[in-house]
Amino acid sequence: MMKKSKSFIIFLFLIASLGIMACQTEREQAAVKEVLFFTDEIEPVIEVEAEPFNLKQVRLLEGPFKEAMERDARYLKGLEPDRLLHNFRVNAGLPSAAEPLGGWEKPDVELRGHTVGHFLSACALMYASTGDEELKTKADRIVVELAKCQNALGPSGYLSAFPEEFIDRVEARERVWAPYYTLHKILAGLLDMYIHCGNGQALDVAGKMAACVKMRSDRLDQEHMQRMLDKTEQGGMNDVLSNLYAATGKTEYFELARRFDQKSYTEPLANYRDELKGLHVNSFIPNMIGTAREFELTGDPVLHRIATFFWDQVIRARSYATGGTSNDEAWRTEPYKMASELGPYSHESCCTYNMLKLTRHLFSWSADCRYADYYERALINGILPTQNPEDGMMMYYVPMASGLFKTFMTPRNSFWCCTGTGIENHAKYGDSIYFHHDDSLYVNLFLASELTWGEKGVRIRQETKFPEHEKTSLFLNVNRPVELALYIRIPYWVGKQGYVEINGLKLETYSSPGSFLRLERKWKNGDRIDVYLPMKLHLHPMPDDPNLAAIMYGPLVLAGQLGAVELPREEVYGKYGPTADPAAVPYLSPPSDELDSWIKPVDGEPLTFRTEGAGNPEDVILVPFYKLFGQRYAIYWEFRQDSE
Numbered sequence: 001m002m003k004k005s006k007s008f009i010i011f012l013f014l015i016a017s018l019g020i021m022a023c024q025t026e027r028e029q030a031a032v033k034e035v036l037f038f039t040d041e042i043e044p045v046i047e048v049e050a051e052p053f054n055l056k057q058v059r060l061l062e063g064p065f066k067e068a069m070e071r072d073a074r075y076l077k078g079l080e081p082d083r084l085l086h087n088f089r090v091n092a093g094l095p096s097a098a099e100p101l102g103g104w105e106k107p108d109v110e111l112r113g114h115t116v117g118h119f120l121s122a123c124a125l126m127y128a129s130t131g132d133e134e135l136k137t138k139a140d141r142i143v144v145e146l147a148k149c150q151n152a153l154g155p156s157g158y159l160s161a162f163p164e165e166f167i168d169r170v171e172a173r174e175r176v177w178a179p180y181y182t183l184h185k186i187l188a189g190l191l192d193m194y195i196h197c198g199n200g201q202a203l204d205v206a207g208k209m210a211a212c213v214k215m216r217s218d219r220l221d222q223e224h225m226q227r228m229l230d231k232t233e234q235g236g237m238n239d240v241l242s243n244l245y246a247a248t249g250k251t252e253y254f255e256l257a258r259r260f261d262q263k264s265y266t267e268p269l270a271n272y273r274d275e276l277k278g279l280h281v282n283s284f285i286p287n288m289i290g291t292a293r294e295f296e297l298t299g300d301p302v303l304h305r306i307a308t309f310f311w312d313q314v315i316r317a318r319s320y321a322t323g324g325t326s327n328d329e330a331w332r333t334e335p336y337k338m339a340s341e342l343g344p345y346s347h348e349s350c351c352t353y354n355m356l357k358l359t360r361h362l363f364s365w366s367a368d369c370r371y372a373d374y375y376e377r378a379l380i381n382g383i384l385p386t387q388n389p390e391d392g393m394m395m396y397y398v399p400m401a402s403g404l405f406k407t408f409m410t411p412r413n414s415f416w417c418c419t420g421t422g423i424e425n426h427a428k429y430g431d432s433i434y435f436h437h438d439d440s441l442y443v444n445l446f447l448a449s450e451l452t453w454g455e456k457g458v459r460i461r462q463e464t465k466f467p468e469h470e471k472t473s474l475f476l477n478v479n480r481p482v483e484l485a486l487y488i489r490i491p492y493w494v495g496k497q498g499y500v501e502i503n504g505l506k507l508e509t510y511s512s513p514g515s516f517l518r519l520e521r522k523w524k525n526g527d528r529i530d531v532y533l534p535m536k537l538h539l540h541p542m543p544d545d546p547n548l549a550a551i552m553y554g555p556l557v558l559a560g561q562l563g564a565v566e567l568p569r570e571e572v573y574g575k576y577g578p579t580a581d582p583a584a585v586p587y588l589s590p591p592s593d594e595l596d597s598w599i600k601p602v603d604g605e606p607l608t609f610r611t612e613g614a615g616n617p618e619d620v621i622l623v624p625f626y627k628l629f630g631q632r633y634a635i636y637w638e639f640r641q642d643s644e
């Protein structure tokens with residue numbers, strides 16, 4: 001795993017060639033490569049099994065994901081730069097007449113400024129995903145203004161929307177809300193502007209900020225640094241500083257990144273001990289992403305073990321059917337104790353955003369199908385359902401308690417953690433559909449899209465109405481016949497009658513659920529592959545209570561419709577989660593263990609089911625969670641027989 005391979009270096013050279021083809025400026029050439037883990041500045045020390053494609057190489061085609069992306073773009077275009085910048089300007093002593101934004105961007109909220117970082121990331125991702133110049137230009141201008149604020153704040157490189165005194169407080173262990181969490185978001189936004197938009201000024205501003213962080217960190221001994229990080233929401237300082245190192249080759253950034261590793265948290269994980277109880281979830285996962293990134297840059301097997309064991313524990317022992325995790329911001333129980341964790345504030349959506357990022361790294365190292373299976377489940381049940389198709393507003397908590405309903409942000413007064421990750425979520429659906437390695441191409445997600453793999457002279461168009469249709473079709477457009485191994489994900493949930501056709505001819509072979517089907521041949525222009533992915537009903541029980549389970553159809557969490565939400569708008573908008581009482585929820589007494597015998601499809605309504613003779617006091621209609629809006633719902637059902 002740690003040896004340098006010649007083919008890998010040649011492979012990187014090919015990526016470099018691709019960058020030159022795809023981009024206009026020298027800065028862009030450098031930036032494009034960084035997103036693929038390494039740059040010319042540093043030598044790779046691990047071999048990966050599957051490289052992600054650059055977001056610029058993938059375009060979404062019509063479907064629910066593209067629609068969500070377009071709603072997100074409209075929201076981003078509507079946000080006023082002067083309002084976003086207000087607190088930065090005030091903090092730097094520069095004039096600002098703008099009306100401050102609300103939520104955690106209010107001028108007296110200590111976390112102010114985090115949204116600007118997310119906004120830069122979202123615009124950069126959206127530009128990479130769509131080529132939309134309007135958002136790039138808007139974000140470029142914000143970088144110019146941030147640079148002015150940084151200059152006005154003095155020579156140290158400090159840049160934020162709050163005074164530097166907040167950092168004094170965190171160093172002194174005095175009460176303050178998470179200044180490093182916010183600095184991480186701003187640094188990440190600037191770096192995304194460099195990576196995806198070739199904005200060199202953004203890299204300069206980020207470098208100066210990092211110099212300031214280094215100056216402060218250098219004054220603290222290791223023990224003090226660890227004390228400062230203990231129970232502090234620092235987010236992914238180790239991640240963003242590692243990325244800054246990868247982008248520049250400056251080892252001081254990487255040394256600084258390592259100082260933000262929290263030893264008291266990582267040592268148990270390195271020894272296969274889950275001591276996650278009590279930790280703050282949405283700031284801890286980014287630190288694990290940083291650990292994954294540090295593994296990529298060092299090859300240290302301990303870091304590999306920490307990141308993979310952590311992932312396993314969160315997915316196996318601490319997640320809901322939706323792929324979400326956390327309850328009221330934290331992990332509150334010992335592992336595998338989830339039945340008590342169904343509340344109005346369970347499954348915080350920014351945690352899913354971060355788990356997907358971590359999963360992307362882990363899939364790259366191993367090309368293990370279970371990472372891709374999780375990615376799909378969390379994307380379709382934990383990300384897509386969190387944006388309201390009516391108005392593009394997004395969710396904070398995703399209530400797992402039955403009888404509740406979805407609540408949403410408001411356009412200008414709800415700038416929370418999940419609002420920030422939310423605007424990024426819907427800008428990067430193209431991110432993990434396809435991966436590649438040497439002459440191999442991985443198709444991980446069944447999502448209507450077109451991939452341009454210029455280096456191979458290959459274009460692949462994936463046409464699908466998945467999940468409404470239980471199949472996907474791949475059309476190859478190649479300059480000349482090309483030897484390629486296509487790896488098609490055969491998901492863990494697939495039913496027995498799955499098969500594949502190449503140019504209309506059914507193949508003898510398929511693959512076991514939860515693995516990749518390898519199709520290797522010399523592909524010709526116009527070749528077509530149809531993949532049939534029959535779904536089946538299955539249960540996703542709680543690990544500590546087999547009588548408490550979610551109902552799934554293929555990768556889809558089905559939610560029971562419990563009646564339209566008859567609540568004032570104030571109950572639904574501007575709330576982290578619902579505060580109204582839950583409605584009464586039927587329990588299920590199935591007449592048979594065969595789910596098909598009592599969960600029946602509703603004619604003419606795709607992916608809609610009705611229980612028959614199982615609901616008490618009445619049966620329920622089940623629809624995919626991503627389609628359920630304006631209703632109270634239940635995801636987890638109590639299963640019991642009347643005699644019990």
Ligand SMILES: [Zn+2]
Binds near residue numbers: 282348349350418419
């Ligand atoms: Zn959040």
